[in-house]
Structures are given as structure tokens and as C-alpha cells.
């Protein structure tokens with residue numbers, strides 16, 4: 001591998017508090033130097049004038065559908081969509097077929113990713129066998145095979161005793177426990193957030209408290225066990241408040257938010273359009289405002305997309321019948337800029353932190369999410385001004401389920417560099 005000079009960009013690295021126009025020199029897959037006017041004889045040159053140069057973005061919550069549902073996404077296509085969205089690392093959830101609940105499945109994903117993926121893939125293992133919520137999965141063996149966290153995302157552990165045992169185990173392996181916080185008895189049969197909009201549309205509601213009671217339970221269990229607990233896709237006001245409170249008490253509690261949950265409220269959804277159907281559902285305006293405040297105040301630690309591809313045939317059904325989830329990888333930077341930075345809610349540095357150092361710390365990825373000499377050269381280059389239109393029909397994903405098709409963004413990914421190689425570059 002040769003040398004690559006990323007010249008004259010605005011380099012933002014939250015870990016070292018760097019925010020200055022500088023060069024980044026990459027050699028043999030590693031960051032070799034960062035500084036002004038670097039000597040780069042013989043290096044390939046990438047002119048980043050006017051662009052942001054950041055540590056490689058990490059999406060700690062995606063669904064790649066392989067093994068088992070390759071008609072909707074594969075490790076290869078999901079990784080391509082990630083690269084096109086400016087992500088250099090992704091963490092696939094275990095709800096594949098078979099479920100990633102053993103070292104065998106973890107190893108399969110790791111090997112496939114080595115062969116097929118243009119970005120780094122750090123799998124998340126299941127909490128329980130088959131994600132059935134009964135018996136603990138082979139957590140220690142999966143960790144040996146490369147998982148970075150455990151979760152039964154989509155099929156939350158309803159039995160508090162099982163969750164307690166899982167946290168005790170996870171703690172001994174220093175793995176975070178990521179919970180999709182949803183009391184399935186409270187949300188049963190719901191299709192969208194329970195509120196004025198669901199009443200008006202005549203759709204069954206999913207109350208915010210179905211999320212809140214599980215966030216409360218898991219915070220208490222985390223305190224009891226000393227385990228690191230991470231709330232997946234936080235969406236409700238009370239949940240954000242509880243996480244903030246847990247942090248003030250010094251507990252190891254973190255959370256992520258998806259772009260769609262800070263970008264859209266329930267009243268903004270296209271009625272009966274399945275591209276607006278996801279779990280948790282788009283919440284009410286007050287919930288969205290709380291999520292935005294949590295991003296500003298520090299209660300929220302990361303932005304993760306919950307990229308959830310579904311084949312057209314699955315999503316082209318009546319609203320009540322179609323599955324939950326939308327694509328997210330390619331629109332995340334655009335939405336974060338639009339809703340968080342261009343509105344002056346947070347600084348560009350804070351936005352970069354939410355996509356890099358935030359998830360890297362939660363997952364103990366010590367070599368990622370930072371721009372420092374000696375570390376793997378994962379770099380995300382993006383711009384903050386150029387207008388572009390998202391065309392889901394040209395997505396690198398195999399699926400097309402996005403509510404942001406034809407949306408005009410201001411700023412987005414320009415180039416994605418993984419371990420020193422440019423794996424994606426925009427037009």
C-alpha cells in the first residue's frame with residue numbers, strides 16, 4: 001500500500017480536540033501524520049479544500065440480513081451502502097437466520113465481512129439463544145470470535161431475571177448490553193406512536209411508556225449488576241430524562257438516537273406509507289424536542305441509523321401488515337447536518353463526536369473513532385454546503401424502504417477511506 005495525502009481539509013478530531021485546517025498523511029493503511037503543510041513526496045493527493053476531514057464514522061446499529069435474508073441485504077451491499085453514507089465501521093445486529101447466538105455464526109459473519117465488505121464489520125451477538133429470551137447465548141465464545149456487544153434487538157428480553165443474568169455475564173466479559181427497550185405487552189399490536197395522530201389516522205398506538213418502563217428496568221438492573229447498559233434507538237422524553245439522571249448518578253448508562261427519530265415527528269409521517277413504519281415509532285413533537293435537547297446536553301452519546309432493509313414485496317403491503325424499519329446509512333450525515341448543525345443546535349465538532357468517539361467509547365473500539373498517528377486510517381470526508389438529492393432507486397442497498405427519497409440535502413459524504421484505501425467517492 002502506498003501513501004495518500006488528504007490535503008488542506010478542516011480536520012476535526014474530538015478525541016484530541018483538534019479542529020483546524022491541516023493535512024492528514026496516510027501510509028500503509030495507518031495514519032502517519034497530521035499537521036500543516038506535510039511533506040508528502042510520492043503520495044497520492046486528495047484535495048480536501050473546503051471539506052471536513054473526520055475520523056471514520058461508526059454506525060453501531062445496522063441490520064445486514066445475512067445470513068438468511070439475502071434478498072433484502074447482504075454483508076456486501078450493506079457495507080457498500082455504509083461506505084456511500086460516509087461510514088467506515090458498522091455493527092450488525094444478530095437477528096439473522098440463524099440468529100448470531102454462537103461463535104459459529106459470529107465467525108461466519110466475520111469471515112464474510114473480510115471477503116465481501118468494503119468497511120469494517122464488528123458484529124453484535126445475541127443475548128439469548130435464538131433471541132427467544134429464555135436461555136443465555138454463548139456470550140464468552142462469541143466474544144472470542146469477535147462480537148463487540150450483545151443485544152436481542154427487535155425481540156427484547158421480557159424476563160427481568162434473564163436480563164439480570166445477561167448483565168452479570170456481560171459484565172464479566174466487559175461487553176455492553178444493548179437493549180431495544182420495548183415492553184411487548186404494552187406495545188402489542190401497535191403500528192405507530194400512540195397519540196393524536198394515531199387516533200386521527202385510526203391506527204393502533206404504541207405508547208411511549210412501552211419504551212420507558214424497560215429503560216427504567218434496565219437502568220436499575222445495570223446499577224444492580226454493574227454492567228454497561230446501552231439504550232438502542234431512544235425516542236421518548238421520559239427515557240431521555242432517565243438516561244440523563246442515570247448519568248448524573250455515575251451509572252454506566254449510554255444511549256443512541258437514530259436520525260429519523262430526531263428528524264421527524266408522528267404528525268409529519270405520510271399517512272399509511274410503510275416507509276414511515278419503524279420501531280420505536282416516530283414519536284410526538286415533545287418527545288422529538290427532548291431527543292434534540294439530549295443531543296445538545298450530552299444525555300445522548302451516539303447517532304446510529306438502525307438501517308433496516310426490507311424487500312419491496314414486504315413493504316408493499318397494507319400499513320398494518322408490513323414489517324418495521326427503514327434504510328438509514330446513506331441519509332444519516334445529511335439529516336444530522338440539516339436538523340442539528342444547520343439549525344445551530346450543536347457544533348460540527350459535536351456532530352462528529354456523536355458519529356465517532358461516542359460509539360467507539362461505548363463499544364471499547366480503542367483503535368477507531370479517532371484520528372491519531374499509528375491508528376488505522378479510517379477517515380470520513382464530507383461537505384456541509386453542497387445541495388444533493390437522495391435517490392433511493394440508486395441506493396447501494398438492496399432495498400428501497402426510505403422516507404427520504406427525493407429529499408434535498410445540504411451537505412453530505414464526499415469520500416470514505418477504510419484502512420487507508422478510498423472505498424467510496426461521490427460524484
Ligand SMILES: [Zn+2]
Pocket residue numbers: 153154180232233279280
Ligand atoms: Zn430495535
Ligand SMILES: [Zn+2]
Pocket residue numbers: 061062063093153154306308
Ligand atoms: Zn435495529
